[in-house]
């Protein structure tokens with residue numbers, strides 16, 4: 058049995074409990090001074106404080122000295138579109154000249170531009186590019202992440218994207234949870250048909266959702282419920298089929314227009330609801346009633362020059378808040394979850410303790426990994442970060458630098 062001792066932890070800070078933390082509990086972190094952690098075969102077996110060493114310390118195979126620094130759970134990235142062909146940097150001058158996100162999409166660009174490039178990319182190209190993103194994310198402190206399909210919008214490419222993620226989950230130290238998001242936009246070949254969107258949803262429900270489930274290629278199904286994309290009824294049809302097949306549910310809702318996506322998320326008890334920049338009172342009430350985690354994406358607001366989701370109000374309503382990057386080539390070309398933490402403080406007015414919960418246990422629960430990761434407790438995976446910082450205030454205060462000094466995954470130093 059391989060045992061790893063992490064000692065001289067100046068401050069060990071973690072949420073406690075394998076459940077989504079909402080309201081007052083969002084800000085409740087355990088803080089242990091002069092702590093140490095013993096990890097046996099990748100699982101935390103003992104945590105001590107006050108300078109006391111764990112019982113098995115003297116026979117540990119590996120000793121890691123945190124030299125008095127902050128240690129938190131490994132970060133959990135709850136929302137990415139990291140498998141994609143090409144980039145969309147040329148949208149920058151278009152946006153600066155006044156084109157909006159939906160204007161570009163309606164003109165056949167945006168997601169559809171990435172769809173063309175992803176369909177043309179080989180499995181190997183997508184694998185190698187995504188592997189690089191996983192390495193970069195891990196270097197920033199992320200030890201578990203979610204990743205969506207959605208740049209194929211046809212059978213073969215959607216499956217290719219999910220196969221890339223399945224192989225990377227086997228090969229890379231990162232734990233990856235896949236989400237099927239074939240309902241990301243209406244593809245060119247359906248756009249000009251009468252009821253093209255309905256026909257496309259029908260194809261997804263008949264062909265792709267069953268295939269993806271039968272081949273265990275994704276745990277969740279997600280849809281872009283938005284003006285000019287999929288409406289409330291189409292979203293409900295798709296999500297009801299997904300739920301019947303056993304998928305967990307997610308909805309991209311109220312990113313630009315509130316057209317009922319967050320109301321639907323609450324009605325269906327989705328695991329999480331994403332974006333929520335434009336959420337209205339009905340949507341907030343529905344999320345609260347349905348126990349849905351709000352997956353807020355501040356770096357997307359930053360890049361789009363848009364408003365920021367009312368995360369503070371969500372916390373006051375008891376809605377569990379997670380924050381994630383939304384890394385994708387169109388609305389958030391950054392995978393930096395530390396920058397998301399800075400923005401969550403500055404723009405959402407979230408306290409450092411609330412931010413830590415929002416990038417650990419809450420996203421972990423939103424992707425079905427709450428029993429395994431997201432907190433530092435006995436029985437959980439030994440996934441942790443040693444930070445070049447004494448406390449969480451420093452992580453929220455310094456922005457633009459990478460403060461992750463050592464990243465440990467199941468007791469192994471991975472970055």
Ligand SMILES: O=C(O)CC1=NCN=C1
Pocket residue numbers: 138167168171281309312385386387388
């Ligand atoms: O624009 C993209 O590629 C990603 C996105 N999906 C829904 N909102 C943004």
Ligand SMILES: [Zn+2]
Pocket residue numbers: 136137138309331383385
């Ligand atoms: Zn997204």
